[in-house]
Amino acid sequence: MDNNDDTLIRIRDMSFGYAGRTIFDNVNLDIQRGKVTAIMGPSGTGKTTLLRLIGGQLRPTSGTIEVDGQNVHKLSHRDLYRLRKRMGMLFQSGALLSDINVFDNVAFPLREHTKLPESMIRDLVLMKLHAVGLRGARSLMPSELSGGMARRVAMARAITLDPMMIMYDEPFTGQDPISMGILVKLIRDLNLNLGISSIVVSHDVAETSSIADYIYLVSGGKVVEHGTPDELNASESDWTRQFIDGLPDGPVPFQYPAEDYLQDLLEGTGL
Amino acid sequence: MMNVIRILGRKSLHSFGRLGRGFIFLLQILTGIPQLFKRPRLIVQQLYSVGVMSMTIIVVSGLFTGMVLGLQLFNTMQDFGAEQSVGSVTALSLVRELGPVLTAIFFAGLAGTSLTAEIGLMKTTEQLSGMEMMAVDPVHRVIAPRFLAGFISVPVLALMFSAVAIQGGYFVSVSLLGLDSSVYWGQMQNIVDWDDDILNGVIKSVVFGFVAAWIAVFEGYDAVPTSEGVSRATIRTVVHTSLSVLGLDFIMTALMFGD
Numbered sequence: 001m002d003n004n005d006d007t008l009i010r011i012r013d014m015s016f017g018y019a020g021r022t023i024f025d026n027v028n029l030d031i032q033r034g035k036v037t038a039i040m041g042p043s044g045t046g047k048t049t050l051l052r053l054i055g056g057q058l059r060p061t062s063g064t065i066e067v068d069g070q071n072v073h074k075l076s077h078r079d080l081y082r083l084r085k086r087m088g089m090l091f092q093s094g095a096l097l098s099d100i101n102v103f104d105n106v107a108f109p110l111r112e113h114t115k116l117p118e119s120m121i122r123d124l125v126l127m128k129l130h131a132v133g134l135r136g137a138r139s140l141m142p143s144e145l146s147g148g149m150a151r152r153v154a155m156a157r158a159i160t161l162d163p164m165m166i167m168y169d170e171p172f173t174g175q176d177p178i179s180m181g182i183l184v185k186l187i188r189d190l191n192l193n194l195g196i197s198s199i200v201v202s203h204d205v206a207e208t209s210s211i212a213d214y215i216y217l218v219s220g221g222k223v224v225e226h227g228t229p230d231e232l233n234a235s236e237s238d239w240t241r242q243f244i245d246g247l248p249d250g251p252v253p254f255q256y257p258a259e260d261y262l263q264d265l266l267e268g269t270g271l
Numbered sequence: 272m273m274n275v276i277r278i279l280g281r282k283s284l285h286s287f288g289r290l291g292r293g294f295i296f297l298l299q300i301l302t303g304i305p306q307l308f309k310r311p312r313l314i315v316q317q318l319y320s321v322g323v324m325s326m327t328i329i330v331v332s333g334l335f336t337g338m339v340l341g342l343q344l345f346n347t348m349q350d351f352g353a354e355q356s357v358g359s360v361t362a363l364s365l366v367r368e369l370g371p372v373l374t375a376i377f378f379a380g381l382a383g384t385s386l387t388a389e390i391g392l393m394k395t396t397e398q399l400s401g402m403e404m405m406a407v408d409p410v411h412r413v414i415a416p417r418f419l420a421g422f423i424s425v426p427v428l429a430l431m432f433s434a435v436a437i438q439g440g441y442f443v444s445v446s447l448l449g450l451d452s453s454v455y456w457g458q459m460q461n462i463v464d465w466d467d468d469i470l471n472g473v474i475k476s477v478v479f480g481f482v483a484a485w486i487a488v489f490e491g492y493d494a495v496p497t498s499e500g501v502s503r504a505t506i507r508t509v510v511h512t513s514l515s516v517l518g519l520d521f522i523m524t525a526l527m528f529g530d
Contacts, residue, residue, distance in 0.1 A: 055404050084406040095401030098393075109405045112412070157405075 005069065008033045008165060008197045009054060014063030016046070016053060023049055025221040026063070033164075036191050036198040038212035040205070041219045042243065042252060047201040048092070050218070051167045054199070055089060056080045068164065085113060088158030088166035088196075092173060094150035096142040096157070102129070103138040106157045113161065128156040132186060148179025155186060165197040166190070172204040180207055187211055205244055209233070217243060219252070293489050296410070300418050300488070303411030313416040321382045321417065322424030326431065328381055329374060333432035336369060337361065337439025345444045354444075358455035359462035361440035362433075366463065366472040367528070370433035372520050375479035378425050379512035383487035386417050387508040390491025391501035399492075414488050421484025422477075429476035471527045478519060483512045 009031035016024040023046040031037045039047050052058045054065055056072045065072045070083060096105045106125045110116060116124070129135040132152040142150060151171060158166050168187060172180050188211045191198045202208045209215065209229040216226045217240060225232065225240050232240060242250035258264065307314055344357045390413065393399050399409040437459075444450040463469065487508050494504035 052400075057400065057403060081406040081408070084404055087404065089401070089404040091397045091401055093397050095397040097398055097401075098396065109407070112405070112407050154401075161405075 006032055008068060009199070010064075010066040011054075012064050012066075014053070014060045014065060016049065016058065016060045022221050024053075024060070027218075027221070027223055029216055029223060029226075031197065031199055032214065033197050034191075034195060035213040036187065036200060036211050038200045038202060038208045038215045040202055040208060040215055040217050040243070041224075043203060045219050046221070047203075047218060048169050051089065051169055051199070051201055054167065055084065055087060085109075085161055086164045088161075088163040090151060090154050090158050090166060090168045090171060092170040094142070094145075094147075094154040096145075096150055096153055098142050100141075101138070102134065102140050102142070102145070102153050105142065105153060106160055109157065109160045124160065125156075128160055129153075131159070131190070132156045133182070146179070148175050148182065151175075151179075151183060152186065155190070159190060159194065159196075162194070163196060165199065168198065168200045168202075170202055171200065172202055172207050180204075184211055205246070219243075289493070292493060293485070296489050296492060297485055299410045300415050300485075303408065303415035304419060306411060307415055307419060313412075314419055317416045317420035318423060321386065321420040322427065325378060325382045325424065325428060329377060329428045329432050330435050332373065332377055333370075333435035334439040336373065336432075337365070337436030337441075338443045340364060340369075340436065341440035341443035342448075344440075345448050345450065354450060355454045356458055356462075357440065357444045357450060358457075358459040361444075362437055362459045362463045363468060365433040365436050365440075366468050367475075368472075368520070368524070370429045370436065371472055371476035371479055372516055374429035374432045374476060375425055375483050375516045376513050378421070378428065378480075378483050379487070379509050379516075382421065382424070383483055383508045383512055384505040386421065386484075386487040387491040387494070387505045388501055390414065390417070390488060391494035391496070391504050394492065394494060395496040395498070395501060410492075414492060418484045418488050421487060422480045425480025425483055426473055426476040429479075430473070433472070467528075471523075474527075475520065475523050478523065479516050482515050482519065486512045486515065 007030045009029075011027055011029040014024055014027045014029075015022070027050075029039075039050060041047055049058060053060055054067060054072065056075070059073050067083060067087070070079070072080065072083070075083060096102075097108065100108070103125055106128055107121050110121050110124060114121075126135055126138070129138055132155050134149060134152050134156065137145070137149065137153070142153075145153065155166075171183050171187065175183060184207050187198055187200065190196065191211075200208055200212065209232075212229055214226070215229055215232055217224045217232065219239065225235060225237055227235070232244065235241065235244075239251040241247070242252060248254050259268075340361050341357060344360055345354055348354045348357060348360070390399075393409075393413065399413065402409045402412060441452075441455055445452050445455050490504040490508045490511070491501075494500045
């Protein structure tokens with residue numbers, strides 16, 4: 001089912017938690033078609049969990065998540081897998097299959113879901129690898145790739161089935177400046193050239209702001225603020241300022257909650 | 272006292288939870304097996320890495336087991352003047368008990384732990400999640416071929432183990448200790464029954480293969496996705512498979528051979 005609505009993903013009153021811990025509490029969020037939308041927030045706020053909820057790998061405790069007009073968690077197994085063929089996801093680790101080479105990794109979705117002849121698969125794979133600049137690395141094994149290269153191969157694999165959207169999980173973490181620049185350019189270019197929607201989960205403020213059309217700031221299970229990068233840069237909210245300017249103390253305290261320091265030193269025993 | 276009850280309750284709930292997950296997981300695997308026959312390459316690859324790669328250790332272990340059996344039985348039975356029965360007793364112990372049981376336990380320690388670690392690491396490195404997001408069911412694509420390969424391999428390996436061990440017993444009792452060759456084989460031919468002994472032994476190894484493969488893949492899939500979690504999962508594979516095989520062996524022996 002195609003939906004002509006401009007909103008590709010619609011999250012309404014969504015809550016999620018496990019082991020007695022609330023990760024999301026009545027979150028509402030819209031992601032527009034054809035745009036780069038960033039979801040930012042400190043580590044451990046459930047940004048990756050949000051991608052897994054959108055992809056149907058986790059089930060919210062309440063509320064709805066609609067992707068392209070379909071309620072992800074009401075779909076049958078078959079329909080969910082059909083929807084996933086139109087969703088690409090780039091995992092933080094790349095999640096490449098470690099026992100096959102770069103070429104076979106990129107060819108994997110084509111071989112699993114299509115009956116294309118090997119000659120056509122070869123051409124398609126080389127085109128995707130060329131788009132990420134790694135056509136020459138086709139015969140390398142995943143263990144021979146740097147972190148940045150692994151993510152580029154994963155990107156090539158994510159676009160193999162020409163999806164309507166790609167979800168990027170912390171794409172810039174642990175990258176050197178050159179790799180970071182390449183990834184920033186690729187996310188923007190793929191978004192423009194393929195006309196897909198991109199969701200970037202990250203805590204790298206500068207890189208993400210440079211490519212995002214819209215940003216959601218998430219913390220403590222809530223959307224704290226949202227807007228264009230310029231709007232967020234102009235925000236006067238203490239929390240937003242602390243996050244964007246990288247301040248060590250503020251609404252998110254430097255000290256992990258603990259009992260009174262003096263009392264702990266003078267009267268405390270054991271751990 | 273309340274604490275003990277609470278701990279027992281928690282542990283029981285945890286164990287029943289795992290057992291339930293294990294059975295659901297097994298159902299998922301079994302539903303994926305018919306599709307595998309359309310892609311036999313996946314099974315052949317796993318038969319090679321699970322079965323063929325275990326052959327050396329099975330053959331060597333079988334040889335030494337047979338040699339020890341031959342030596343012990345010859346020395347003991349000679350005291351009663353019954354050394355002519357060495358061939359038949361060696362064969363009976365092997366095809367009925369030692370072949371299926373030891374093969375399953377060796378399989379758990381070798382291929383089982385390897386399967387658990389491989390699947391556990393695939394989970395840790397998000398390869399299984401990655402497959403799910405590519406709309407490929409990892410239980411059908413990754414787990415089912417490994418399960419089937421384990422299930423097929425154990426009975427074949429058990430037969431090889433018994434065959435090589437019988438040769439090992441022959442080498443010691445006939446070639447080294449001087450028992451007559453025709454007595455060794457003749458007694459074996461007279462006593463060992465195709466249905467009662469060999470077929471029952473094969474049935475046992477089929478059951479052990481099913482259990483060993485199931486435990487190995489489940490422990491990998493259910494592992495906590497950390498290095499410590501995978502390490503614990505491999506230990507559980509060996510412990511649970513060995514105990515299950517020994518327990519099932521007693522039950523099946525009682526059913527098959529108990530009068």
